Amino acid sequence: MSQRWTWSEICTSDTFRGHWIALDTCRFDPHETSVPVEGELVDHDENLAELCRRLRERSRSHCAIRFCDEPSPPSARGWRWGGSLLHRDRA
Template sequence: MTWPQIRMSDAYRGRWVALDNCRYDARTAQPVEGTIVDADEDLAELCTRIRQNESRHCAILFCDESSAEETPIPSSVRRSSYPSTH
């Protein structure tokens, strides 16, 4: 799915979304589409599940409640940037 499609979906609005197999915008380096791996309102819960499933290369984005046309693509949060709790 494209990021604008995800943002317009009621299923993901207001939640953190983990994307794999992302295609990135060459100009902004932001994900523009990808495969949805998981989503949750709680970022910590989502990261815990992603870590357990060993999906190490996911981009995690917040799907804000604004329409896709009104707000630019949010900054991505790379799962690999989180310190290990082991």
């Protein structure tokens, strides 16, 4: 995939709604520093475990992961992939 997307673009696409989205080389919200608002779309999947498995296989361990569940950008629904762990960002 390797295309840069804004979170707004992702949220308005029916392709991604209901999917976990992995982003790399992110630009973060200046008010909520752990929430990515733009990045390179690495992969996506409805199944978080499958997405994480593929990221691990490709050694993509520094991706931010967010769930796309609304047509407009959610305020803070962020996850960070750190090594072998997935971290929930504080809202």
